[in-house]
Amino acid sequence: MNKRQISALETKQKLVESAILLLKEKGFEAINVEDITKKANVAKGTFYSYFKRKEDIVNEISRSPFRELENKLKSMKGVNFIERISYYFKQFMILVENFNINICREWLKDAINPNSTPDNKDGKKWFYDIETLENILFDAIKNGELKKETPVDLFSNLLISELYGMMLSWCMSDGAFEPLEWTEKFCKTQLDKIFEPYIIKGS
Amino acid sequence: MNKRQISALETKQKLVESAILLLKEKGFEAINVEDITKKANVAKGTFYSYFKRKEDIVNEISRSPFRELENKLKSMKGVNFIERISYYFKQFMILVENFNINICREWLKDAINPNSTPDNKDGKKWFYDIETLENILFDAIKNGELKKETPVDLFSNLLISELYGMMLSWCMSDGAFEPLEWTEKFCKTQLDKIFEPYIIKGS
Amino acid sequence: MNKRQISALETKQKLVESAILLLKEKGFEAINVEDITKKANVAKGTFYSYFKRKEDIVNEISRSPFRELENKLKSMKGVNFIERISYYFKQFMILVENFNINICREWLKDAINPNSTPDNKDGKKWFYDIETLENILFDAIKNGELKKETPVDLFSNLLISELYGMMLSWCMSDGAFEPLEWTEKFCKTQLDKIFEPYIIKGS
Amino acid sequence: MNKRQISALETKQKLVESAILLLKEKGFEAINVEDITKKANVAKGTFYSYFKRKEDIVNEISRSPFRELENKLKSMKGVNFIERISYYFKQFMILVENFNINICREWLKDAINPNSTPDNKDGKKWFYDIETLENILFDAIKNGELKKETPVDLFSNLLISELYGMMLSWCMSDGAFEPLEWTEKFCKTQLDKIFEPYIIKGS
DNA sequence: GATGAATGAGCATTCATTCAT
C-alpha cells in the first residue's frame, strides 16, 4: 500500500469514526452527511468517495465488527455447537452494548422495514446474522451433533428473533437492563432445551 | 351533542378512516397530511383542527381499538387471570393482524424510539399495553390468585416484550406466519409455567 | 372568484412575470427556482403550489400567448387557408421577437431533445404548433380549398420545420436579422408554390 | 515523434473514442468525465491533460472529421462550385448520420447557445462550416464561375441554415427520415436555382 | 505524463405547520 492509499484509508476511517460518534449521540435520522464530514474535517463530497449513499456508512459500521466475529466462529468449527451459539450470542450482545443503544435502534428499524430495494440488498444486517447461525447449524449436522432433518432455517430464524427481541426490549426500556446478562441466562437455560429433539446423543 | 359537535366528530372519523387506509397501504413515512385530508375530502388545515401533529393521528388509530379491549378486560375481573391474559394476547394479535403489517411497523418504530417530545408523552402505545397487563396482575393479587410478592412490573414487561417480539418477528419475516397462532400456542404452553412460582394453589 | 382565489391568481402571475424577466435575461439553465420566487417576493415553496416542476413554468409562459393565437385562428375558419397560415406565421414570429431570443433558445432546445418522459408529454411546445397547422389544413380540406388527398401530416411538419429553422437561424446569428421580415417574404413567395399541386382551383 | 508523444497521442485517441461511444449512447449531459476516463482505462485527471474543459472533447469530436472534408474540398479547387457544394453537403450529412443523432443534438445546442465563454472562442462548429462554404464561393468567384458581386456572406449563411435546419428537423422527428436523401434532393433541385442570378454563363 | 483523492458549490423538491379569511 502506497502513501496515497494509506491516506485514503485514514480518511475513510475518520469518516467512520465521526459517524459512530454522531450516531451514538443522535441517531441516523438526526444527522446529515455534512455533520459527518464536518466532524471528520473533510469536504462533503469526500463522503461520496467512500460511500455511495448516506445509509451505506451505517452498514459499514454495523457489519465490520460482526465480520470479525464471523471469522472467529469459523475458526471454532471443532467446538460443540451449543457452545458456539452461546459464544456468538454473548459476543453479539457485547458488541450491541458497546455500540450503544442508538445504533441498536437503527438495526431494529432496518429489520422492521420491508425488504429494501433490489440494489440495496446487502443493507440488512440481520440477513447476515441469520447466515452466521445457519452456518453453525450446518456444521453441527456435518459433525454429527445434530440430526440431518434438523430444520436449520426455522431454528436460525427463531434464534435471531430471540436476539432481536432482546434488543427490542432493551431499546423499549431505554437501556434499563443488561442484555448480556439476559443472553447468558438464556443460553445456559434454554439453548439445549430448544435443540433437544434434534441432538444426537453420545456425539 | 349538538349538530356542530356531531359533524365535527364525523369529520374526525373520516380523517381517521382515511389515515388507516393509507397507513395500511403505504406506511406512515410514505404518506403526508395532504394525502389524508384529500382522501377524507376536507381541507389540509382541517387536519390540524383535530390533531396537533401529523403523528398524533397514529396514536389515535393505535389506541382507540385497544381501549375497547381494555374495557372488556375490566368487565372480566372475576375471570381467572391466565384466561384474562390469554384473552388479551389473542385479541391483541387479532387487532394486529387486522390492522395489517404496516401499522404494526409504526408501533414498533414508536416503541423503539427514545421517549418522544415532551409534549407528546402520551404517544407510546406500549406504555398503555403494560398498564393493561399490570392491572390484570394486580387484580389477580387482589383476588388471591397470585402471591402478594409477585413482581408485577417485571412480568408485565416480560410479557409485553413477548408480544412485541412476536410483532417484530412478524415484520422481519414480512408477514410470513400467523402471529395469532403463535400467540395461542404461547398462551397455552408457556403462560402457566411463567407464573407458576407465584400462583396460589387451590384458589 | 372570491378574494383568496384572486390573490392566488395574482401570486401565480407574479411568478410568471418574474420568470419571464429572468428567462429573457439569462435563460432557463442559468436561473433557479429561488431566483424566481425571490424576484416575485414569495417563498420558495410557493412556486410549487403553482408549478409541479421548475420546467413547468416555461411551458406556461410559452403556451399561453400561443393559445390566444390558436383561438384567433379558430375564429378565422372562413378565411382562405394560405392567408390563415400566413397570419399564423407572422403572429408566431411577432411573439418570438417579443419574447426575446433566450426564450426562443429554450423552445429550440426542447424541440431538439428526444421525446420527454411520459408524464411530461405536454412539455413540447412544437407538438401544439404542429396541431395548429394541421387544424388549418383540415379546415381547408373541409372547405374545398385543398384536395382530400393532401398529406396534412407531411405539410404540417414541413412548415413547422420552416418556422423552427428560421428560429434556429435567428439564434445562430444571435439575433442579427428580423425573423418577421423573412417570414413575410417566405409566406408571400413560397406558401402557394408549396401547396400548388393540392389546391382546388376556382374554390 | 518520440515514444512519449506517441503514447500521449494514443491516450488522447482512446479518450476521444470512448467519448464518441458514450455520446452516441447517452448524449453529453448524461455522461460525465469519469465515464469517459473509465471507458478509456485512464485516470480521471488524465482527461484534463488533454482537454481544458469537459465540453472541449465534443469540439474535438465535432471538428476533426470535418477537417478532413475541408482538406478534400481544397483539393477540388478545379471542380465546378455547385458540385463542390453538393459534395460538401452530402459528405456533411454522411458524417451527421454516422455520428448519430445524439451528437447531432449537441451540435445544434452548441449552435443555439450565445457565444460561449471568451476562452472558448473556437468552440462553435458552425463557424467553421460557414468558413468552408465561403472558401468554396470565393474560389468560384476567382475561377470566374460566380460574379464578383455575389453576396458570399449571405449565401454561406443561407446554406448553413439549410443544413442545420435539416439537422433540426431530423432531431425533432427523432430520426424519422434520412437527412442524406433530403440533402441530395435539395442539392439537385435547389442549388442552381439559388445561385442562378450570380452564375456567369458559359464558364 | 499520469494519477485519483479531495473539493465544495450548486439545487430541486417536499411537507408539516400556520394563519388570515
Added chain:
DNA sequence: AATGAATGAATGCTCATTCAT
C-alpha cells in the same frame, strides 16, 4: 369549524476541476 395559500427549513447527491504525489 373549515379553508387552502403561504411558508421556509432542511438535505442528499453530483461532478467538473484541482493538485500533490
